[in-house]
Amino acid sequence: MKISVIGPTHPFRGGISHYTTLLVRKLRSLHDVQFISYSRQYPSWLYPGGSDRDPSEVSVLEEFANFRFDALSPRQWWKVSENVGLQQSELVILPWSAVYWAPFYLTFLIGLRRFRGIKVLFICHNVFEHEPNLLKSTVSRMVLRKGDFYIAHSQWDKGNLVSWIGRLRENNVRVCVHPLYQPFSQDRFKKKDALRRLGIQAERVLLFFGFIREYKGLEYLLRSMPLVLKELPMHLVIAGEVWGDPSPYTELIFELGISSHVTFINRYIANEEVPIFFDADPQLKN
Numbered sequence: 001m002k003i004s005v006i007g008p009t010h011p012f013r014g015g016i017s018h019y020t021t022l023l024v025r026k027l028r029s030l031h032d033v034q035f036i037s038y039s040r041q042y043p044s045w046l047y048p049g050g051s052d053r054d055p056s057e058v059s060v061l062e063e064f065a066n067f068r069f070d071a072l073s074p075r076q077w078w079k080v081s082e083n084v085g086l087q088q089s090e091l092v093i094l095p096w097s098a099v100y101w102a103p104f105y106l107t108f109l110i111g112l113r114r115f116r117g118i119k120v121l122f123i124c125h126n127v128f129e130h131e132p133n134l135l136k137s138t139v140s141r142m143v144l145r146k147g148d149f150y151i152a153h154s155q156w157d158k159g160n161l162v163s164w165i166g167r168l169r170e171n172n173v174r175v176c177v178h179p180l181y182q183p184f185s186q187d188r189f190k191k192k193d194a195l196r197r198l199g200i201q202a203e204r205v206l207l208f209f210g211f212i213r214e215y216k217g218l219e220y221l222l223r224s225m226p227l228v229l230k231e232l233p234m235h236l237v238i239a240g241e242v243w244g245d246p247s248p249y250t251e252l253i254f255e256l257g258i259s260s261h262v263t264f265i266n267r268y269i270a271n272e273e274v275p276i277f278f279d280a281d282p283q284l285k286n
Contacts, residue, residue, distance in 0.1 A: 003027060004034045004089040006080065006108075010062050012041055013054035013268060015210070016095055016125055021063045022179055023093070023123075028063075034087055036080060037065040040072055042100075056271035074107045081111030089118055094147075097125040099136045102143045109146050119148040127152065127160040130215040140164075151176050194280040198263060202235035205280045209269070212242040218249060225258045239265045239277050 005027065007020035024035045041052055069076045084092055092112070094105060112118055122144060129136045141164040144150075150165075150173040152158040162170045189197070195205070206228075212218055218238065228234050236258075242249070246266050253262050269277065 001031045001091060002034075002087065002089045003031050003091045003093060004036060004084045004087065005093045006036045007093075007095045008041055009035070009037045009065055010059040011054050012038065012052055013056075014052075016097055017054070018181060019123075019125070019179070020095055022181070024063050034084075034089065035063065035065045036083070037068050038071040039068040040070045043072060054271070055268060058272055071104060074104060077104050077108040078111045081108045081114070084112065084118065085115030091119050091121060093121045093123060095125060096122045096127075096140075096144065099129055099140050102139045105143050106146075109143075120146065121149040121151065122147040123151045124157060124161060125153065127157045127164070130213065148172065150174070153178055189276055189279040191279060194276050197276050198237065198280055200235050200237070200263060200280065202233055202261075204232065204234045206234055206236045207277055207280070208236065208238045208240070209277060210240045212238070212240050212246075212249075212266075214244070219252065222249065222252050222256060222258070222262075225261065226256055229258065229261060234261065236262045237265070237277060237280065238262065239269050241268045242266050 005020065005024050008014075008017040009021045009024075010017065024033055027033045044051075069080055071077075094108075096105075109120065112120070124144070127140075127144070129140065144161065145165050147165075150161055152161055152173055152175050154177075155175055158173050158175050161173055165172075195201070208218060208221060210216075221236070225234075225236060238249075246264075250264065253259055253264065
């Protein structure tokens, strides 16, 4: 099968970039895959983090992109639709994560109508916006209903999607859990070495990892820590960049009196550092 995958890859950072890259790697072992990525993804003023570029010294997830284009240009999205058609792709795979992509995807999908028989698969990292409103939901629904097939990452999100596209298309939705991201586990550390590198002496470690946004519920984890500590010794590691003001978290840690039981690393974790944090987890055997 001829497949075109459009989405982020290195040097862009984050889980969707990693996911898309691993997906292309696997699909290329089975199909003829054209990988189309971006030269620019978001305007700098819109991105809530420090940068959308990966600071890692080594890309453990590099996969060759056939070409890149400026994702902020509707005209280039139109040209991409022409490229996909002329390449005679049978399937296009698009990641869906935020309503930000709606005008660009609509331009692309309208352009794709010039070519018959090309199916569209949406990989829904989020169906609903994390900070939803009626306008966002209406626009998101408009875009997603133009797909032919869908992958959701939970039964809950499948239910959300079906409520938009209709019960008659429920069989076009598949639920697939997130991959294990094995490339990050190639450089392993013994547990004691990982703890030493993190400056932690506790035996039990709880890890909160990734971009920190309000909807992820870090506040509730912090508020539960005094109850946890009454039952067993535990050290919480928070590793990831806060999108917004970190002071509500740092102040809450102080107010709860758990500062000595929390390590808070407010920055994006580079690829080469990832194994250190996960190998400090007591559930991993060394």
